[in-house]
Amino acid sequence: MSAQDASLSPPRSGLRAWLSPEATARIAAGIAIVAIWELAVRLWAPAFVARPSRIVAVFPAVVTDPGLWLAAGQTLGAVVQGLAFAVVLGTTIGLAIGRVPAVERFLQLYVSGLFAMPMVAILPLLTLFFGYTGDARLATVVFAAVFAIIINVSDGARAVPPEYIEVSRSFRGSGWSRLFDVVLPSSVPYLIAGLKLAAGRALIGAVVAEFYAAIPGLGYYILYNTRTFKHSEAFVAVAMLAIVGVLFELLLSRGTRWLLPWYRRDEARD
Amino acid sequence: MNIPHPIAAERKEPSASPARANARIRVQGLAKRYGALEVFRNVNVDVGDREIVAIVGPSGCGKTTLLRCIDGLIAPSSGKVEISGVEVTAPLPGVAMVFQQFGLFPWKTVFNNVAYGLRLAGASKAEIRERVPRFIKLVGLAGFEDAYPYQLSGGMQQRCGLARALAIEPSVLLMDEPFAAVDAQTREILQFELLRIWEVRPTSMVFVTHSIEEAVLMGHRVVVLKGRPAGVFEIIEVDLPHPRTRETLMHPHFAQLREHVWTTLMDEARAAELQLQR
Ligand SMILES: Nc1ncnc2c1ncn2[C@@H]1O[C@H](COP(=O)(O)OP(=O)(O)OP(=O)(O)O)[C@@H](O)[C@H]1O
Ligand SMILES: [Mg+2]
Numbered sequence: 001m002s003a004q005d006a007s008l009s010p011p012r013s014g015l016r017a018w019l020s021p022e023a024t025a026r027i028a029a030g031i032a033i034v035a036i037w038e039l040a041v042r043l044w045a046p047a048f049v050a051r052p053s054r055i056v057a058v059f060p061a062v063v064t065d066p067g068l069w070l071a072a073g074q075t076l077g078a079v080v081q082g083l084a085f086a087v088v089l090g091t092t093i094g095l096a097i098g099r100v101p102a103v104e105r106f107l108q109l110y111v112s113g114l115f116a117m118p119m120v121a122i123l124p125l126l127t128l129f130f131g132y133t134g135d136a137r138l139a140t141v142v143f144a145a146v147f148a149i150i151i152n153v154s155d156g157a158r159a160v161p162p163e164y165i166e167v168s169r170s171f172r173g174s175g176w177s178r179l180f181d182v183v184l185p186s187s188v189p190y191l192i193a194g195l196k197l198a199a200g201r202a203l204i205g206a207v208v209a210e211f212y213a214a215i216p217g218l219g220y221y222i223l224y225n226t227r228t229f230k231h232s233e234a235f236v237a238v239a240m241l242a243i244v245g246v247l248f249e250l251l252l253s254r255g256t257r258w259l260l261p262w263y264r265r266d267e268a269r270d
Numbered sequence: 271m272n273i274p275h276p277i278a279a280e281r282k283e284p285s286a287s288p289a290r291a292n293a294r295i296r297v298q299g300l301a302k303r304y305g306a307l308e309v310f311r312n313v314n315v316d317v318g319d320r321e322i323v324a325i326v327g328p329s330g331c332g333k334t335t336l337l338r339c340i341d342g343l344i345a346p347s348s349g350k351v352e353i354s355g356v357e358v359t360a361p362l363p364g365v366a367m368v369f370q371q372f373g374l375f376p377w378k379t380v381f382n383n384v385a386y387g388l389r390l391a392g393a394s395k396a397e398i399r400e401r402v403p404r405f406i407k408l409v410g411l412a413g414f415e416d417a418y419p420y421q422l423s424g425g426m427q428q429r430c431g432l433a434r435a436l437a438i439e440p441s442v443l444l445m446d447e448p449f450a451a452v453d454a455q456t457r458e459i460l461q462f463e464l465l466r467i468w469e470v471r472p473t474s475m476v477f478v479t480h481s482i483e484e485a486v487l488m489g490h491r492v493v494v495l496k497g498r499p500a501g502v503f504e505i506i507e508v509d510l511p512h513p514r515t516r517e518t519l520m521h522p523h524f525a526q527l528r529e530h531v532w533t534t535l536m537d538e539a540r541a542a543e544l545q546l547q548r
Contacts, residue, residue, distance in 0.1 A: 164373065167375070167454050169340055169343055170343060170366075171386060171390045172361050172362075181386075225531050237519045260377075
C-alpha cells in the first residue's frame with residue numbers, strides 16, 4: 001500500500017535537509033522516476049493507465065470534486081474514530097497485561113497471534129457481524145490498530161522502573177493512584193510509539209475494508225475510478241492517502257512533544 | 271565509647287518496655303536474606319523520639335536495605351521493626367523516605383514532585399499551594415518549580431527529593447545518603463537546615479551517609495554496620511553539645527569522634543585492600 005510506504009519513510013528532517021546536496025540527489029531521483037513512468041506508460045501501456053502528465057491535467061477537476069473530499073472525510077473519520085477507540089481499549093488491556101501476571105498468562109499468546117495475523121483474513125468475518133457497512137470498516141480499523149497499542153503499552157507497563165513503584169508505596173499511594181499516577185504516565189512514550197505504528201495499520205485497514213465491502217470512502221473511490229478506467233483520478237486519491245499517512249506521522253511527532261514535555265530532551269542543542 | 275551491640279544485650283530482658291525510654295523506632299533482631307545472600311543479621315537499633323541516628327558502613331553492607339525494611343517497603347527475613355509501637359508491615363503515615371537514587375517522577379515538574387506526598391496524604395489545594403513553594407525554597411530550588419527532573423543537576427534532583435519528604439512534615443524521616451550528590455557548600459547549608467528543622471519539629475531521623483564527618487555532625491549516635499553478613503559493629507554516642515552548628519566542627523571532641531568512626535570503618539577497608547593485593 002502506498003499509504004503505508006509514505007507513512008513509514010517520510011522526509012522528516014525539515015527545510016534544511018531539503019537544501020543539502022543529499023536532497024538535490026533525492027529530488028533528481030524523484031524527477032527521474034516520474035520521467036521513466038511517463039515514458040513507460042506512453043510507450044507500452046494502454047491510454048487509460050495513469051501517467052504524470054495526465055494526473056497533472058485532471059488534478060484541478062479531481063480536487064474540486066466534492067465526491068473526493070466526502071470520500072476522504074469518510075475514511076479519515078473512520079480512522080480517527082477507530083484509533084481513539086483502539087487507544088482506550090488497547091491502553092486498558094495493555095496495562096492489565098503489563099501489570100497483572102494472570103492476565104498476561106491468559107492473553108499474551110492471543111495478542112501476539114492476532115497482531116501478526118493479516119487483517120484481510122478476518123475481514124469476511126467482520127462483515128458477517130457488521131454487514132457491508134461503515135461499522136465493518138470501523139471494526140477493521142480497531143482490529144488493525146489495537147494490537148500494536150496493546151503490545152507497546154504492555155511493554156511500557158512492564159518496564160516501569162521499580163523505583164517509582166517503591167516511591168508510590170512509600171508515600172502510601174493506593175493501587176489506583178499507582179496505576180494512574182505512575183504506571184500510566186510512565187507508559188505514555190510506549191503508547192505513542194504504538195500509536196505511530198497503529199495509525200499506519202488503521203489507514204490500511206480502512207482502505208482494505210472499503211475495497212472488500214464497497215464502503216464509501218477513499219478506498220472505494222480508488223476502486224471505482226480504477227474500474228471505470230479513470231486511473232489518473234484514482235491516482236490523485238492514492239496520493240491523498242500517502243499525504244494523510246505523512247500527516248499522521250507529522251501530527252504524532254508534534255503530539256509527542258506536546259504530550260511528553262519531559263521526555264528525552266537531552267539531545268536538544270539549539 | 272566502645273559499646274558493641276548494646277541493644278542486643280537489652281533485648282535479653284523479657285520486659286516489653288522500650289529499650290530507650292521514648293523509642294520511636296525499634297529495630298529488633300532484624301535480618302534480611304536475598305536467596306543465598308545474607309545481607310545483614312541480628313540488627314538491633316532503637317531511635318528515640320527526637321533522635322538522629324546516623325548509619326555508616328561500607329558500600330553494599332545493606333544500609334539501603336535496612337532503610338527499606340524500616341519504611342516497610344520490603345519484609346525482613348526475620349526480626350521486626352516497630353514505629354510508635356506499631357509493627358511495620360507496610361509504609362506508615364508520617365514516615366517519609368529520601369531515596370538514594372532520588373526517585374523523582376520524570377513526568378512531574380519540581381512542584382508536582384514535591385506535592386506528590388502531600389497529595390497522597392490528602393492535603394487540600396490551599397495547603398499544597400502554601401506548603402510546596404515553602405519547601406522548594408527551603409532546599410534552594412526557588413525558580414525551578416516548573417522544571418522537569420531532566421532539566422536539573424543531580425544535586426538539584428536530590429534536593430527536590432528531600433523537599434518532597436520534608437513537605438509532609440513527617441515524624442520519622444528516613445534518609446538514604448541525602449546529600450551525596452550536592453556540592454560542599456550546598457551540603458553544609460542543607461545539613462544545618464535539617465538540624466534547624468529538627469530543632470523546631472520533633473523528628474526521628476535515620477540518616478545514612480558515606481561521610482564520617484556528616485555522621486558525627488548530624489548524629490546523636492552513629493551506628494557502624496560492618497561484616498559479611500553485616501551487623502551492628504558499634505554504636506557510638508556523639509556527646510557533642512546542641513544545637514550543632516559550624517562551631518561543632520571545630521570542637522576538639524568532634525575530631526576525636528571522627529577519628530574513632532574512621533578507624534572502626536577503616537579496619538574493614540584495609541582488610542579488603544589486603545585481600546585484593548593477594
Ligand atoms: N532486590 C535485591 N535482590 C538481591 N540482592 C539485593 C537486592 N537489593 C540489594 N541486594 C544486595 O544487598 C546488598 C546490600 O545492598 P544495599 O543497597 O542495601 O547496600 P548499601 O549499603 O545501601 O550500599 P551503598 O552504600 O552502595 O548504597 C548488596 O550486596 C546488594 O547486592
Ligand atoms: Mg545504599
